[in-house]
Amino acid sequence: MKKKFLKSLIVLLGLCLLAGALPGAMMAAGVPSVSYRTHVQNDGWQDFVTDGTMSGTAGRSLRLEGIEVKLDAPDYDLGITYQTHIQNIGWEAETERGWKSNGDTSGTEGLSYRLEAIQINLTGADAGDFDVYYQVHAQNMGWLGWAKNGESSGTAGYSYRLEGIHIVIVPKGGNPPAGTVDQQVPFVERKSVPGNLMIQTTTSDFNDNVMGLDRVEIAANSGDGAIKLQAGHQSGVYTSNVFNTSPFTKAVLSWDTDTPAGTLVQVEARVCENAVDANGQSTENWSDWLSFGQWGTTINRSSGIGVTDSPLAKMEVDTLVVKNGQTANKIQYRVILHSGATGVTPTVQLIAVALRNANPGQGINKVFSDNPDLSNLAVLNVPQLSQMVREPSIADSICSPTSVAMMLNYYGTAVQPETAAWGAYDYGAEEFGNWPFNTAYAASYGRLAYVDYSTIEGLKREIAGGHPVAVAVAYKNSTGVSADLPVVDGAPIRSTYGHLIVVCGFTSENGTEYIIINDPAAASNGGVRVRYRLDQFTAAWAESGNITYIIH
Incomplete structure (x- = not known):
């Protein structure tokens, strides 16, 4: 009672x-x-x-x-x-x-x-x-x-x-006592980047991790999220919350967008290292906001627009680099949207953050959430396109967009390498190889695309899912070449310090593992399909930090 x-x-x-x-x-x-x-x-x-x-x-x-x-x-x-x-x-x-x-x-x-x-x-x-x-x-x-x-x-x-x-x-249902409140709501907890890759693409991703919405809003977009301008505005800024990370020295941000005529987006990031003040208390040392440039499918897209240097970090075209061998352990991004006309808005459907620690012995482990069967992998029938038989004035410079074109054609989108090249061209750096510009170009066809620092297991997971993968390598094709580069027997280029190729599968013969490649540097379309020893490929890929284009 x-x-x-x-x-x-x-x-x-x-x-x-x-x-x-x-x-x-x-x-x-x-x-x-x-x-x-x-x-x-x-x-x-x-x-x-x-x-x-x-x-x-x-x-x-x-x-x-x-x-x-x-x-x-x-x-x-x-x-x-x-x-x-x-x-x-x-x-x-x-x-x-x-x-x-x-x-x-x-x-x-x-x-x-x-x-x-x-x-x-x-x-x-x-x-x-x-x-x-x-x-x-x-x-x-x-x-x-x-x-x-x-x-x-x-x-x-x-x-x-x-x-x-x-x-x-x-x-239950009562109220807490009235009293002093300096911040009206509990502070937003910072989330951590799992391993070396974070992808923001759903409505909840953008809503749950936002710090500021300035004349922009989050709208449902074909089941996923999208950042867009509010009605009546021609510019706006989405600012993410801060994310904790493993210590990193380099970061590549990439994005999937829809940029109608007269619109563009500018993706920026800032990074932080922990420091100790004069009283022995932990404090945060932030870089300036650093710009990956302006992107749009109907503009002269360009890196080098915006702030590109700061005491803590700098931009090297498509890569944010922490200076002097130091590491950062927090990152924040923002997206600036601009339109030349009221009622027309760009949308941002995906932001990816790929991190790398280039200091010896300090690499960041990759985190996977499942355990698929990676045995007996198929070799994917990716169309073979040689960059060397394309427009002569640019043929030797378009390995990256040619690789993207091969992947888009594999998915049924007919794109010529020259079209992809000028669609991803960086007018600021005057080059065709800007990494996030190439994946953003692929995304403009409705694909999900981003840049990653991956692993051999990561490549096998993509092949198991039916997805070819573009990777950046540096190699020489003989020990007789004087360049200080890994050797890849049978490669079509005498030596290269930066080259994009497409991974199509894996095989093993007589106890030796091989990786099946479409190498666009071949002299003809028929010579594009090659196989490289997996150990040699691994060394050549590592020269780029294992840069990878994921396109689905």
Whole structure:
């Protein structure tokens, strides 16, 4: 009877909360009490406080290092669990540490690691009758808005310390207490790039990872997402949230767009390295926004438009390079859309970010989400096109668009190499080999296309799915050639420091593995199909950092 009576009180309490009144006697009688304490830098463990009282500090720049939370709810089947995002460790639930509960310590003691975010949940049969609200004071942010029931509160991924916290339990549907809020909503948690590749293409990708929408909107586009100009505007900017990454030295961004006549897009990125300020606190050192140039199918598209140099990083035509052998570990992108006429908008359907760490022994592992059968791979019947029999004035410079043309023709889109060449031409660098310009050109035919830093397994996965792959290689065709390059026996070029070819399959003969290639440098269409020893190909591909065009 006592429990039933108390549950009836909860309904009344909820009405009181919604009306802005909560008698103290009723709080004591009907709502479970939460108590908590924090371990504070220099101060150690504070005393327990209860029901919305601040634990920690505000204005003293001291980090929280640990927290303990427990309930006083003898009349309810109710428990509390929590986890924190810890410097150098991450979310506890993603490690062997796991969720904490009912007074256990979350965080560390004696390691001087800051707490960066927290999640709290209620458990038990009566958990549905209550909400647990929590609010944190974060470095550089102040008091964030209230989070509840497992939401992230804090700045996970930004390396900002938590300094104080309020926790309160209210009847289901009630409101948290009024009080100081410097940021009206809980801060957006930074997501991490899995391995070395991130692809943003769905509506949720663009919506969930946005930091700013300036005269642009996210619209459904044939089942996927699309960034486009708002009605009545001729320019706008989409700015992504910041993404955590493995340490990298190079980044290539690529994009799939639709650019009607008179429209263009400009893709930019900025990168960050962690640093330590004069007080020993972690801080962020950001580059300027660096431009991959302006792209459109009806303009003189060009790299080198916009900022291309910054103290931390620079642009090398189609590649963002961190300077002086340093590494960055965060990246953010933005897309500038422009139209020459109201009512006509470019759309951006895909942004891909490919990362590479060129420092010895620091490569970034590739992450795959499935485990397909990669045995007995077919050799794909990719049309054979030689660049050398095309327009003589450009024939020796169009390996990249010729490779793209072979792949488009394989998918049933009849495109000549010269058409692809001028469709992807970089008028700023005066070259046909700009990597994201070539994949953007392929995407203009409705294909999904992007640039990747891949692996042999990645190539086999593409072949298994029925997709040829273009890759960049550097080689010489004999040990007698003086160039300091890997040898590829039987290659049509005496030596090349940069060349695009198409991977069509794999085979093995007499214990030797081979890769089946369409090499556009062959003297005739009939000579394009060749096979190279896999070990020799692997060395030649590595010279480019394993650059790959993925076109589906």
